Amino acid sequence: xxxxxxxxxxxxxxxxxxxxxxxxxxxxxxxxxxxxxxxxxxxxxxxxxxxxxxxxxxxxxxxxxxxxxxxxxxxxxxxxxxxxxxxxxxxxxxxxxxxxxxxxxxxxxxxxxxxxxxxxxxxxxxxxxxxxxxxxxxxxxxxxxxxxxxxxxxxxxxxxxxxxxxxxxxxxxxxxxxxxxxxxxxxxxxxxxxxxxxxxxxxxxxxxxxxxxxxxxxxxxxxxxxxxxxxxxxxxxxxxxxxxxxxxxxxxxxxxxxxxxxxxxxxxxxxxxxxxxxxxxxxxxxxxxxxxxxxxxxxxxxxxxxxxxxxxxxxxxxxxxxxxxxxxxxxxxxxxxxxxxxxxxxxxxxxxxxxxxxxxxxxxxxxxxxxxxxxxxxxxxxxxxxxxxxxxxxxxxxxxxxxxxxxxxxxxxxxxxxxxxxxxxxxxxxxxxxxxxxxxxxxxxxxxxxxxxxxxxxxxxxxxxxxxxxxxxxxxxxxxxxxxxxxxxxxxxxxxxxxxxxxxxxxxxxxxxxxxxxxxxxxxxxxxxxxxxxxxxxxxxxxxxxxxxxxxxxxxxxxxxxxxxxxxxxxxxxxxxxxxxxxxxxxxxxxxxxxxxxxxxxxxxxxxxx
Ligand code: SF4
Numbered sequence: 001x002x003x004x005x006x007x008x009x010x011x012x013x014x015x016x017x018x019x020x021x022x023x024x025x026x027x028x029x030x031x032x033x034x035x036x037x038x039x040x041x042x043x044x045x046x047x048x049x050x051x052x053x054x055x056x057x058x059x060x061x062x063x064x065x066x067x068x069x070x071x072x073x074x075x076x077x078x079x080x081x082x083x084x085x086x087x088x089x090x091x092x093x094x095x096x097x098x099x100x101x102x103x104x105x106x107x108x109x110x111x112x113x114x115x116x117x118x119x120x121x122x123x124x125x126x127x128x129x130x131x132x133x134x135x136x137x138x139x140x141x142x143x144x145x146x147x148x149x150x151x152x153x154x155x156x157x158x159x160x161x162x163x164x165x166x167x168x169x170x171x172x173x174x175x176x177x178x179x180x181x182x183x184x185x186x187x188x189x190x191x192x193x194x195x196x197x198x199x200x201x202x203x204x205x206x207x208x209x210x211x212x213x214x215x216x217x218x219x220x221x222x223x224x225x226x227x228x229x230x231x232x233x234x235x236x237x238x239x240x241x242x243x244x245x246x247x248x249x250x251x252x253x254x255x256x257x258x259x260x261x262x263x264x265x266x267x268x269x270x271x272x273x274x275x276x277x278x279x280x281x282x283x284x285x286x287x288x289x290x291x292x293x294x295x296x297x298x299x300x301x302x303x304x305x306x307x308x309x310x311x312x313x314x315x316x317x318x319x320x321x322x323x324x325x326x327x328x329x330x331x332x333x334x335x336x337x338x339x340x341x342x343x344x345x346x347x348x349x350x351x352x353x354x355x356x357x358x359x360x361x362x363x364x365x366x367x368x369x370x371x372x373x374x375x376x377x378x379x380x381x382x383x384x385x386x387x388x389x390x391x392x393x394x395x396x397x398x399x400x401x402x403x404x405x406x407x408x409x410x411x412x413x414x415x416x417x418x419x420x421x422x423x424x425x426x427x428x429x430x431x432x433x434x435x436x437x438x439x440x441x442x443x444x445x446x447x448x449x450x451x452x453x454x455x456x457x458x459x460x461x462x463x464x465x466x467x468x469x470x471x472x473x474x475x476x477x478x479x480x481x482x483x484x485x486x487x488x489x490x491x492x493x494x495x496x497x498x499x500x501x502x503x504x505x506x507x508x509x510x511x512x513x514x515x516x517x518x519x520x521x522x523x524x525x526x527x528x529x530x531x532x533x534x535x536x537x538x539x540x541x542x543x544x545x546x547x548x549x550x551x552x553x554x555x556x557x558x559x560x561x562x563x564x565x566x567x568x569x570x571x572x573x574x575x576x577x578x579x580x581x582x583x584x585x586x587x588x589x590x591x592x593x594x595x596x597x598x599x600x601x602x603x604x605x606x607x608x609x610x
Contacts (some may be wrong), residue, residue, distance in 0.1 A: 010039055010332060010334075011331060011332055012333070014314070014330065014331075015314075017035075021055065021056055025060050025063070026057045026059050026061060027050050049334065052337075053315075053316035053318050053336070054108060055317040060101055062097040064122055065104045065122065065123055066104065067106050067108040068083060068094070069107075070109065071109050071111075072495040073110075074118045076395070076483070077117040078131070081131075082120070082135060086139075087105065089139040090103040103139070108317070109319070109503070111275040112233055112242045112276060113155055113239060113242075114239060114394035114395075115158050115239060115393065115394050115402070117394070118130045124278060125152030125278055126153075126154070128156075158400070158401035159171060159247075159404075160400075160401035161399075161403040161405070163404065163405065169372075169380065169388045170248070170364060170390060171248075171404055178371055180302055181301075182371075183261055183306075188261060192215050195210050195369065197378075198211075198374050198378065199378075199384065199386055200362065200365055200369065202358065203365070203477070204230060204362070210358065214356060216344070216346040217263040217356045224353045225266075225354045225356075226265050226267050226350045226356070227358070228268070228270075228350065229252065229256055229359075231276065231360050233273060233276070233360070235319075235322065235431065235478075236431045236481075237427060237430045237431075238430055243402050244360050245272075245276070249282055250286055252283075252364050253290050253295075255363030255364050256363055258366050258370065261306055267309055267311070268308065268309070269331065269350075270311075271313050272312055272314055273315045274314055277314055313331055315330060319553070320504075321336040323552055323553065324349075325345065325551075326339075326505070328350050331350060337505045340550065382407045382446040382448055382473075383448065384448050385408075385447035385448070387407060390402060390478055391405060391476065391480050393418045393482070395482035396420060396423065397420040399419050400418075407446045407447070408445070409444065409445050410441075410445075411444070414480075422485060424437075425437055425489060425564070425567070426481065426483070428474060428476070429476060431500070431557075432552065432556035434560060437462075439466035443469060444474065446473035447473050449471050450472060489568055490575060494522050496561070497515065497522050497561070501519050503553065508554060510544055510554060511545060511549040511554030511557065514541055514554075518538060527575075528574075528575055539562065542561055543562075546559075
């Protein structure tokens with residue numbers, strides 16, 4: 001194919017695959033042979049990459065490819081109705097394409113629209129708050145030849161709450177270039193000190209100190225360095241970065257520029273998840289405007305000796321690419337598998353060069369710190385987590401959407417703010433987070449008095465847990481999913497487990513096999529076929545997966561399960577064998593009690609037969 005001619009740089013591989021996928025609607029065996037030749041790889045290696053990413057296919061996915069979100073918030077909304085509506089209107093089941101190859105129906109995990117479920121992507125445009133009638137209209141229009149661009153819109157930002165004007169950080173009025181003008185009076189060292197003093201830490205959920213990360217990159221001797229904005233917001237229930245990129249793209253560009261200037265990088269990338277490709281135009285237009293105004297490119301306005309370019313890289317559907325080494329592998333045209341931590345990206349990152357990978361929210365906080373000054377920033381929030389936090393809220397509440405809250409807000413006050421409806425359990429920080437219950441209501445959303453992760457998971461007694469955790473902060477990555485008592489906790493945990501089975505990259509056995517086996521155990525509990533030994537094994541195996549997995553996906557994949565078992569033991573006990581009539585462990589004596597009784601009665605009535 002034309003598109004793969006004369007390309008030898010492996011970093012362009014995913015773009016080439018995307019071009020073929022979009023043009024032909026699948027990547028054929030012949031394409032892979034040609035790609036292998038051009039990129040000097042084996043065909044098997046190309047196939048390994050194609051099969052790694054959800055959005056690359058090896059057979060036709062139809063002119064209009066529907067990806068329906070099957071994540072838990074969609075499931076508790078009207079997922080089944082919408083699924084049926086698509087199947088009815090299109091005439092095929094999910095997992096298939098129509099005979100005329102016009103429509104293909106597929107499922108996918110969270111697409112960053114939990115505040116507007118049930119949602120689907122059609123050719124990577126978002127369709128939200130679907131109803132059967134809406135589905136009917138969409139399919140009718142597409143069949144009638146209406147262009148998808150005419151019927152798709154950028155999803156609502158849905159900002160529900162910001163603190164008063166004096167305390168808002170992200171969503172206050174944005175004046176383009178204001179923070180960049182301050183580069184004229186600040187050395188890179190000053191900027192790193194400023195970010196350190198502001199105690200900014202990674203808002204993607206890892207909370208690594210941002211200033212320290214920048215410093216570790218700056219001290220590297222290499223002249224070529226990179227800034228990567230991690231916009232692969234794949235944690236189910238999280239959608240704050242989507243809103244930041246749509247509403248404040250300039251703020252993100254300025255954060256990347258400042259980071260580049262601080263560490264000595266001349267090139268930045270935005271790794272945008274494919275599910276957000278509808279934001280690409282907005283970001284590109286903003287980049288073009290900053291270039292036009294000479295704030296990007298060669299010799300930028302406030303620092304004539306500083307050059308900085310930004311490029312957008314589209315992912316291809318893999319949750320694990322949110323992990324920074326996996327993301328870098330993906331950009332280098334490889335399977336997006338996390339690497340061992342022989343080197344940190346700040347030492348050897350993208351193409352072996354020092355690289356800072358920062359989340360969208362982290363980078364957006366930087367220009368605001370410059371604009372308002374560190375003292376003002378430190379006056380908001382708590383001592384260890386100053387500033388505000390963006391929360392993505394979904395589930396059983398009256399006001400799903402984005403909340404900018406001051407760090408330090410009590411959980412019970414937050415629940416009031418979002419107008420949660422009879423909250424019973426809360427998934428805090430997405431599927432890799434934890435389950436919160438009534439016992440956590442007095443805790444505050446902050447990074448104060450944290451306990452080491454392993455200590456938190458050592459509790460067995462819910463009352464003891466509640467007493468010990470009272471003053472322990474709840475550090476938040478930003479996802480907040482609320483469920484009321486009518487929801488089935490075990491089904492929610494099964495949905496989470498299905499997700500991790502699907503998303504494990506498979507490199508380490510505990511994560512790959514362990515999550516698969518846990519999934520079977522959860523099924524067993526749901527089917528009332530489990531006994532206490534199963535619960536003990538679930539705990540033991542969960543801890544093994546936590547301790548022996550290579551990356552954050554495996555290490556956190558059982559958090560929700562373990563915390564749910566601690567806080568909602570009765571939900572699991574309901575699923576035990578003792579409560580069901582399932583004959584789990586066959587015992588010949590127990591099995592023949594009734595039979596023996598009848599035989600004894602016959603014998604006592606009629607005498608023993610010979
Ligand atoms: Fe892959 Fe899981 Fe191992 Fe991470 S923990 S590297 S996702 S197998």
